[in-house]
Amino acid sequence: MTHDPGHGPRMTPVTALRIHRLDNVATALADLDAGAELSIDGFDIRLTDPVARGHKVALVPIHAGAAVIKYGFPIGTATAAIAPGAHVHSHNLVTALGSAADYHYEMPDAAPPVAASPKTFQGYVRADGRVGTRNEIWIIPTVGCVGNLAARVARVAGDRHAGRVDGIHAFKHPFGCSQLGDDLGHTRALLGALAQHPNAGGVLIVGLGCESNQLGPLLDGIAPERRATIRTLSAQSVEDDEAACLAVIDELVEGCTDMPRTEVPLSKLVLGVKCGGSDGLSGLTANPLVGRMADAVATAGGKVVLTEIPEIFGAEQLLMNRAVSRTVFDETVTLVRDFKAYFIRNGEPVSENPSPGNIAGGITTLEEKSLGAVQKGGKAPVVDVQRYGGEARLPGLTLLEAPGNDAVSSTALTAAGATVILFTTGRGTPLGFPAPTLKIASNSPLAERKSGWIDFDAGQVLTAGFDDSADALLDLIAATASGTPTKAERNDERDIAIWKSGVTL
Incomplete structure (x- = not known):
């Protein structure tokens, strides 16, 4: 599953977006007042609550105990009856994620042939x-x-x-x-x-x-x-x-x-993909746009690395369905189960996420966060699983063991060989890492307010569409790979962080 709402330009401004035809909620694209009237995919509703940008609004009645659907998948369970036009968030929605899950292997469908990008870099x-x-x-x-x-x-x-x-x-x-x-x-x-x-x-x-x-x-x-x-x-x-x-x-x-x-082809790039400080728009704009970049690099024969394993909980089967072999599927299952066991050994629930910043930005549950986060991997086949400190070896998408912490996971991406990192954010962060790191804002207000941090405004896909935005971002990646400094490099933001997983003497 990769959300990509349209390939052509989106000329008419919209105030809320329903991502998938099965969704019973829509996401506000701007701050909306109570009483506002919206028409979304044939649903005519009047807001009963104010709804902030990135937050969810109910399109239909949702009964207590029923699933709330976004991206076409359940993101949790309603704790009370929710009327059309009501704000859907932590006060009436909770995770349904548990530590146990049954995974099943399916032979992946043959992907349709896609022309490789002729893009090069120096x-x-x-x-x-x-x-x-x-x-x-x-x-x-x-x-x-x-x-x-x-x-x-x-x-x-x-x-x-x-x-x-x-x-x-x-x-x-x-x-x-x-x-x-x-x-x-x-x-x-x-x-x-x-x-x-x-x-x-x-x-x-x-x-x-x-x-x-x-x-x-x-x-x-x-x-x-x-x-x-x-x-x-x-x-x-x-x-x-x-x-x-x-x-x-x-x-x-x-x-x-x-x-x-x-001058070398795009196949020589190793692309790390990461999100940090996500908001409710990250899964609509920045993450699927980065997924386009992952597909471009993988199709060209390059390597793409996706990590933050606790932030795929609830969406892991979607990645497992893209495993190129039963061996890669089994390694992915083991990776996910090992990370869940790590949480449990330390007395923590596997759903101890999202962060306060995520919640303020409209993300309510880990399922919702994960369904948006996995889109950074595009549709590329999952070709390998590497443990912490391992190196990406094969063309396509590699899953890398590391936690969700921004500095720890971005350092692990660099250690895996990433020569450019794409870092999506809805809240903003100045952090930089050893590999050139492009910060990609999920919304235009963040890009405008923090222009000293943000390299690319993915909020533009809501008006310009994905095609033009993808072309512009791929041009920026090529320029960065050729030596143009990122904002983090200009700000001398270069740090590493190591995953501390044991006792200290």
Whole structure:
């Protein structure tokens, strides 16, 4: 299921939209007053309550205990009788999601052939054939103790080598020591994957010396053929740690200063898709528009990565139905069940979502949030499942294990190889990550109000239609992949966050 309300221009302004013919609610596209009269798909109603932009209004009587339908699927259960024209939200709608679910495998239907986009971009072709969208030097600390050292070296080296590479960046984090088992394994896998990213022409991994996350085991997880541009240094083993780090950075810069950009096809892009601070319009505008981008990249032979596994609960069967094989289906089922078990082990319900910002923006239940969120994956076949710290390997859509937290999941997307991230939002956020991250607003007021954060206004699809908006967004993606900085890059917003899943000693 992917919502895409029309391919041509939508010239007549509308005030509310019914997404699917089975829906018994519509979504307000602007703030509506009580008493307003609406005609939506043959339903003539008078609002009995004010309804804010992104919130839902009942089109027909909905009995207590009946399903509320949006996107053509139930998004929860009415807790009281709801009259036509009434506001539908947390006061009269609750989740019906539980921890147990039965999943069934179906052979996917053969997708109709789609012409691949001829779009190209100017990228950095690496020795192993992967293509970066930036040629940067990355400094990765093994442990939080040397995070400030890494940041200080990045500032000095950045001034020293300004203009010779696309940037020199350090990625601080608080972990790498006092961790055990899988928790330490997550940190090690994530940092090792970042060190192999094609946007890094050179990498310095800085250790302290006595930490749990030792340099040796971390390097053991990196393929030998990818170590040529990676250097390591233990701060406890040298007298002047800052000078020693700067000397390594000087060497790395010399090794990649003359790297040219080369024209490459869209198939060389690895696209990460993410939503954060969603609102009731995210599933109508920004997410299906990003789904168009996912389809364009996958059809061209590129890779697309979708994560935030807790935010597909309630819509997971739709992704399972696109699994290219029984093996991929089974891996998806295991991934979802493992994440639900993680919630239950920690005494939390699997439906502990949406966030306060989501709720203020009109999203009531996790089912509603998930049905909107999965649209970022378009209609591309699900070709692979990767665990946290894993790398996207195959053309098509890869499901990646990571939680919904914006910083944690976007870092995991980068570690999986994403060279551009599309981040949809209905509320706005300034966050940026190691890979260039384009912020896509679900509504035009947000794009206008926070123009310093937002790269693209997906609210325009409600008036201009999806085709023109998709063409414009694909042009922006190609320009970004070719070196045009995102708003987050211009604001020097570059951070990582690691999934902390175990005890701290």
